Amino acid sequence: MNGADSTYVATAQNPLVGPAPIVGRLVFDHYVLRFESEQITFEIPYSELKLLLEKGDDEEILTFEHTKETGWIIRTLDLEATRNHAFITTNHLRLQWKKLTGRNNLRRAIIATCIFLAAFMLIGLVMSWVGGRMVIHLVNQIAPEKEKSLGDEAYNQYKSRLPAYDNPILMDRLTNVYAELQKGLPNTNFIFDFHLVDQELPNAGSLPGHVFVNRGLFDLVNTPEELAGVLAHEFGHIQRKHTFRLIISHEGPAFVLKTFLGNRDGVLTSIAQNSQLIVGRTFTQEYEREADDAAWDYLVAANINPRGLIDMLEKFKDEETRRELKPGMLSTHPPTSERIKRLEARWNKLPKKTGFFEFPGPGHW
Ligand SMILES: [Zn+2]
DSSP: OSTTOOOOEEEEEEEETTEEEEEEEEEEEEEEEEEEEOOEEEEEEGGEEEEEEEESSEEEEEEEEEEEEEEEEESSSSSGGGGSSSHHHHHHHHHHHHHHHHHHHHHHHHHHHHHHHHHHHHHHHHHHHHHHHHHHHHTTTSSSHHHHHHHHHHHHHHHHEEEEEEEOHHHHHHHHHHHHHGGGOOOOOOOOOEEEOOOSOOEEEEEHHHHHTTTTHHHHSSHHHHHHHHHHHHHHHHHHHHHHHHHHHHTTTTHHHHHHSTHHHHHHHHEEEEEEEEGTOOOOHHHHHHHHHHHHHHHHHHTTTTTTHHHHHHHHHHHHHTTOOOOEEEEEEEEOOHHHHHHHHHHHHSSSSSOOOOOOOOOOO
């Protein structure tokens, strides 16, 4: 079949002869490649052929160029030509072909690898998104009472490290600001306790059903709006169930899937068993951003000037610098300055910049 007498459909083109390709056939002879057609027949010695592989619409085109300047270019779609006996036994052709296909195979291998990696990454992204949605779905099913009791359990383990600070004036400030902020919270079933903590470090924190505010925070807070900003951020963590999400995510995707498909009480048991995780936890960048965004929404919905949150972050930033501290309520990730930048962008987009709720004057809130 692939002997010397095999022929292959081909076209020949030469600008000196005319623009249109001439249809004919290729014959591999002893030392020459012959193109035969009704109009023209010519021969090119194998040693004067340059081989190329051109890309057609769907296929590859084997192309022979005459290296001497006669201008002939011969093309064939019939790659069987490369299996012709003469093609194989002629070193000059065989080596060129080997080089071309080698390069092509490498390119194919690279493309296949890239496609595989892209698919792999895509599946990974989809899985992590689905996983994230599952976790959110699971935590949203925790009843408020259950949430509170799990939070209480964690608090009981935690509270020995949190010396209570008895100060009715500061507690009044918290409850007064909360009375306004509450109007912007989406969850009317929100059950929680405030705790004043006898610590000098200006900080706040939360557990499900518990919000902690250090005595030292009040040295930093100048306005009710600033305090509202801090509280709104902690409510953001609670309402978005960050502690539960952190614990469930920590268990890994298999656990999430198993729980999602099967016995959901397992989640609660696991949360209870893992409540020690809550102590000293840091949230991810994603959660901090979510808490900021949620806080912003609550403040705006409650008609409290949300710039209080930005002002507070500015103060935390200064405080971090001054004390060379790792940020507290404000965890290291993302950096406080980045969080300020994000909220400034939200402020710029806010249609309303005045006419917010006015808290009673200094000394009365
Ligand atoms: Zn936070």
